[in-house]
Amino acid sequence: MTRAPSALVAVDAGAATTAVALLGRPAERWRLAGSMAAPAGVDPVDILEVLAARVRAADPALADAIGLQPGEIEALPRLVSRSAAPRTLVAIGASRRSVAILESIAARTAWRVVGASTETHDPREMTELALRADVSAVLLTAGDPPGPDERASLDDLAGLVGAAARRRPELQVIVGGAIRRRRAWVEGLGEDPPGDPDRIVEAPAIGQRRHADEGLRAVLEGLLADPGDGRQALRATAASLADLLDRRVEIVEVGHNGGARAVAAPGAPGDEPTSSAVTTARGALVPPDPDDALVDQVLAWTTGSLDRHRMGDRLRDLRATPWSDGAGEGARLRLAAARAALARIAALTPELSALPAPDLTILSGGCFAAAPAAAVVLAAADAMRRTGATQLAADLARLLGPIGTIEDPVERRTLLADVAGDLLVPLGSVVLAAGLGARHDDGSVGRLVLEQDGATTRRELAAGDLAFLDLAPGATATATLELREAARIGRRTRHVSVAVSGGIAGLLVDLRDIPLRLPDRRDRRRSVLTAWSALAWPVDDR
Amino acid sequence: MSVVGGVPAGADLDAAADAGAVVPAGLSLIRARAIVIGPVEATFTIRPGDRPLVAHGEAVVRGAPLADRLRNARTEVVGGPLDADAGIPGTEWAAPPSRRHGEAVPERGELLFQSGGRWRIGTGDHHEPLEAPFAGIVREVRPGTAIGLRSPVRAVLGREVLAGPSAGRLEVIAPRDGEVRASEIDVSGTGAILVVGAHIDAEAITRARAVGVRGIVVASLGVKERRDVLASAKRGQAAVHGLPPFAILVLDGAVRRPIASPVMAVLEAVAGCPVAIVDDPPCLVIDDAEVELPVPEPDLVRVLAGPMAGVEGRWAGLAGPHRFPGGVVLEAGYVRFAGRAAVAVPLGDLERFT
Numbered sequence: 097m098t099r100a101p102s103a104l105v106a107v108d109a110g111a112a113t114t115a116v117a118l119l120g121r122p123a124e125r126w127r128l129a130g131s132m133a134a135p136a137g138v139d140p141v142d143i144l145e146v147l148a149a150r151v152r153a154a155d156p157a158l159a160d161a162i163g164l165q166p167g168e169i170e171a172l173p174r175l176v177s178r179s180a181a182p183r184t185l186v187a188i189g190a191s192r193r194s195v196a197i198l199e200s201i202a203a204r205t206a207w208r209v210v211g212a213s214t215e216t217h218d219p220r221e222m223t224e225l226a227l228r229a230d231v232s233a234v235l236l237t238a239g240d241p242p243g244p245d246e247r248a249s250l251d252d253l254a255g256l257v258g259a260a261a262r263r264r265p266e267l268q269v270i271v272g273g274a275i276r277r278r279r280a281w282v283e284g285l286g287e288d289p290p291g292d293p294d295r296i297v298e299a300p301a302i303g304q305r306r307h308a309d310e311g312l313r314a315v316l317e318g319l320l321a322d323p324g325d326g327r328q329a330l331r332a333t334a335a336s337l338a339d340l341l342d343r344r345v346e347i348v349e350v351g352h353n354g355g356a357r358a359v360a361a362p363g364a365p366g367d368e369p370t371s372s373a374v375t376t377a378r379g380a381l382v383p384p385d386p387d388d389a390l391v392d393q394v395l396a397w398t399t400g401s402l403d404r405h406r407m408g409d410r411l412r413d414l415r416a417t418p419w420s421d422g423a424g425e426g427a428r429l430r431l432a433a434a435r436a437a438l439a440r441i442a443a444l445t446p447e448l449s450a451l452p453a454p455d456l457t458i459l460s461g462g463c464f465a466a467a468p469a470a471a472v473v474l475a476a477a478d479a480m481r482r483t484g485a486t487q488l489a490a491d492l493a494r495l496l497g498p499i500g501t502i503e504d505p506v507e508r509r510t511l512l513a514d515v516a517g518d519l520l521v522p523l524g525s526v527v528l529a530a531g532l533g534a535r536h537d538d539g540s541v542g543r544l545v546l547e548q549d550g551a552t553t554r555r556e557l558a559a560g561d562l563a564f565l566d567l568a569p570g571a572t573a574t575a576t577l578e579l580r581e582a583a584r585i586g587r588r589t590r591h592v593s594v595a596v597s598g599g600i601a602g603l604l605v606d607l608r609d610i611p612l613r614l615p616d617r618r619d620r621r622r623s624v625l626t627a628w629s630a631l632a633w634p635v636d637d638r
Numbered sequence: 639m640s641v642v643g644g645v646p647a648g649a650d651l652d653a654a655a656d657a658g659a660v661v662p663a664g665l666s667l668i669r670a671r672a673i674v675i676g677p678v679e680a681t682f683t684i685r686p687g688d689r690p691l692v693a694h695g696e697a698v699v700r701g702a703p704l705a706d707r708l709r710n711a712r713t714e715v716v717g718g719p720l721d722a723d724a725g726i727p728g729t730e731w732a733a734p735p736s737r738r739h740g741e742a743v744p745e746r747g748e749l750l751f752q753s754g755g756r757w758r759i760g761t762g763d764h765h766e767p768l769e770a771p772f773a774g775i776v777r778e779v780r781p782g783t784a785i786g787l788r789s790p791v792r793a794v795l796g797r798e799v800l801a802g803p804s805a806g807r808l809e810v811i812a813p814r815d816g817e818v819r820a821s822e823i824d825v826s827g828t829g830a831i832l833v834v835g836a837h838i839d840a841e842a843i844t845r846a847r848a849v850g851v852r853g854i855v856v857a858s859l860g861v862k863e864r865r866d867v868l869a870s871a872k873r874g875q876a877a878v879h880g881l882p883p884f885a886i887l888v889l890d891g892a893v894r895r896p897i898a899s900p901v902m903a904v905l906e907a908v909a910g911c912p913v914a915i916v917d918d919p920p921c922l923v924i925d926d927a928e929v930e931l932p933v934p935e936p937d938l939v940r941v942l943a944g945p946m947a948g949v950e951g952r953w954a955g956l957a958g959p960h961r962f963p964g965g966v967v968l969e970a971g972y973v974r975f976a977g978r979a980a981v982a983v984p985l986g987d988l989e990r991f992t
Contacts, residue, residue, distance in 0.1 A: 113986075132969065135669040135986055142666040146956065220713040220760040223686045223750050227783045252753045259727035259751035263782065280753040284727065408861035409892035413943065416797060416891050419669070419986040421943035423962030468965040634965040 120162030177326030237272030258284025265291030329500025355379015453484030524599030664956030687760030771914030802885025895948030
């Protein structure tokens with residue numbers, strides 16, 4: 097009879113760092129024995145050996161109970177997720193308008209997108225793009241029927257993409273809008289096209305109506321489907337967590353090559369949980385080849401004195417060695433870049449932002465792993481602005497990806513039920529209200545009453561207020577906002593009570609604008625950001 | 639000879655471990671940076687319209703033409719080959735001899751695609767040769783995409799290459815933490831690839847190009863200098879006569895720091911030898927298989943980022959989770975800098991060399 101394993105290794109092989117978590121089952125349930133991360137490229141076995149040695153030193157009884165013997169570490173069963181290597185898609189269209197539509201659809205996928213239209217590129221330049229070795233796929237589609245700005249060029253484009261597919265047998269081609277029926281396509285591709293016929297995929301035409309382009313997005317996502325990809329697995333994990341905790345759960349991830357936002361809600365009794373997710377290459381902490389726009393996005397969140405060139409230098413180095421410079425000013429820069437990435441993810445997912453605030457928001461990604469909890473909470477509140485109350489937690493052991501790769505939902509839920517309390521590090525809660533006027537409005541706008549274990553804490557609230565209140569991890573309390581004027585807190589009201597949970601950072605009360613308005617003048621903006629960050633960062637050691 | 643944890647400096651860690659020597663614990667958790675690679679498989683990008691001049695499996699010597707590149711490539715519409723079966727995208731097209739005198743039709747080009755019974759070709763008026771920067775065997779020819787060259791020689795890996803490829807003899811003109819200014823570059827560097835230390839400014843790069851320097855090897859190149867170089871390369875591309883080959887190999891990144899001492903030791907060993915800069919992979923190809931290259935010491939570590947970026951020391955073991963400025967807790971290791979007491983440094987901020 098085969099003995100059930102009493103130890104399990106979860107490996108999240110990210111593009112920037114590799115995280116290894118050691119799970120043990122000393123009795124009836126799995127527990128997180130420890131976790132550790134190292135730069136990508138380091139052998140997970142080397143990380144595991146150090147981790148196992150620490151468990152043996154800290155708790156020999158536990159190590160014995162889960163069979164953590166030297167020499168047997170490598171034989172432990174593993175649960176592995178990885179970050180798939182990014183792939184580039186060239187979106188070709190007959191006009192700037194159609195390319196902009198294609199880019200906006202493809203931006204909500206993990207593809208890196210390069211757009212080219214007949215108005216911006218000549219045919220030779222488009223062929224050059226399609227033949228580039230780093231390009232994995234070409235997308236060509238149009239409206240059905242084609243728009244007046246598309247008709248004149250469609251034959252040329254069909255011939256161009258067909259010829260590129262003929263020259264590169266490994267190139268994936270996504271064509272729609274009746275391109276394949278055009279004579280130029282057949283002439284370009286040839287009568288006996290090389291390569292796998294399945295590499296040429298039919299795509300829907302560009303839709304005119306709302307949501308009509310979800311079909312194209314599904315096709316693009318389908319080409320990247322990878323059961324071992326940790327980012328794609330987050331949706332499954334979110335659904336299992338929502339089902340398990342009976343709470344609305346949102347997971348937001350910022351990684352080296354992309355980001356993801358997954359939202360899940362428990363189903364009605366007997367029903368499966370519902371979930372929705374968007375992965376996007378634009379959600380990367382620092383996208384490849386950072387441009388001026390990215391530099392400005394990050395500069396907008398910094399309080400230091402870096403000029404644009406120096407910020408560009410720092411971002412290029414952060415992109416090149418994302419595992420380094422995690423302390424001091426580097427930590428602040430990293431969270432500034434994370435804010436910009438979160439804002440990009442939020443901008444690409446308006447339908448998820450429109451949902452009510454989730455009960456639990458989980459932040460995932462190495463950029464959140466080492467920073468002070470209050471700074472992480474503030475970064476999330478700065479970038480993901482939605483009224484209501486939510487508990488924030490972090491996946492510091494990076495288990496969500498590996499667990500999400502478990503195909504069987506029952507098995508996944510069972511493991512999550514055991515380790516949910518270990519893997520989610522409570523950062524705190526955020527109560528966010530909007531519509532209370534700007535900071536220059538003098539005087540109190542109401543008060544917050546925090547009731548915890550019979551003790552009551554009162555705090556007067558001013559317009560634009562931002563404050564952390566102590567609420568220990570594991571503690572639960574009721575926060576009541578008593579306002580003089582009606583404000584938006586999920587709905588419009590003057591009096592609302594919400595249940596909040598404690599965390600390392602406590603409770604963040606945020607009455608700033610939605611969307612957050614910062615002064616245009618750089619010195620004033622820095623001054624405002626400095627005041628806010630002073631609440632979250634230690635002041636003694638920058 | 640320095641000895642750390644029973645392992646002589648310069649020894650192979652794995653071999654030392656097999657022999658029972660005490661290897662400092664945790665060194666394997668530091669990302670290893672390979673200084674020298676070999677054999678070299680370099681890829682040279684060509685674009686539609688460029689004409690490959692070599693075939694798969696062909697042996698080429700240094701300086702042999704690999705392709706005829708277009709400097710002002712454009713699209714033209716032509717009737718295409720007379721034989722319809724010969725009309726295959728990617729093949730070369732030449733104007734038929736029977737064309738009317740004075741007709742504004744290009745002489746030759748690369749067939750791109752057919753549409754409406756006419757062919758689009760990639761063509762241009764000004765050509766420049768793409769020369770093999772080192773000797774090797776052609777392993778791949780993909781018209782419009784790339785030519786691959788394989789060689790048994792070794793190469794020093796860098797972070798990125800701007801412009802190129804280029805070849806010349808290697809000259810070290812600055813210490814590893816130095817900076818070269820325009821006034822320090824003169825005609826003695828003509829035809830050479832210069833190692834310029836930690837940093838070089840845009841003015842010095844411009845002067846280097848002007849006096850015929852073939853390349854620069856530098857630890858770091860900022861965004862501003864990078865833009866200047868790329869703009870200069872673009873201008874050279876657009877000019878009627880073009881510019882001689884020039885390339886910049888950036889070894890580390892954008893923020894200023896010295897060249898790592900093991901890398902500098904290799905560069906110093908190669909000084910005077912013929913070398914080449916290629917961009918895929920980004921490296922300095924050492925076109926002399928005989929030269930003996932120094933091996934990095936296994937316990938040498940270098941700080942990658944932060945206030946101590948570029949400082950080197952000796953690994954002294956794992957420190958465990960450690961609190962650093964900013965209230966950040968990171969896995970750390972102890973490092974001895976210049977023989978002083980060991981200090982904790984985040985593992986992610988360190989690199990070792992292989």
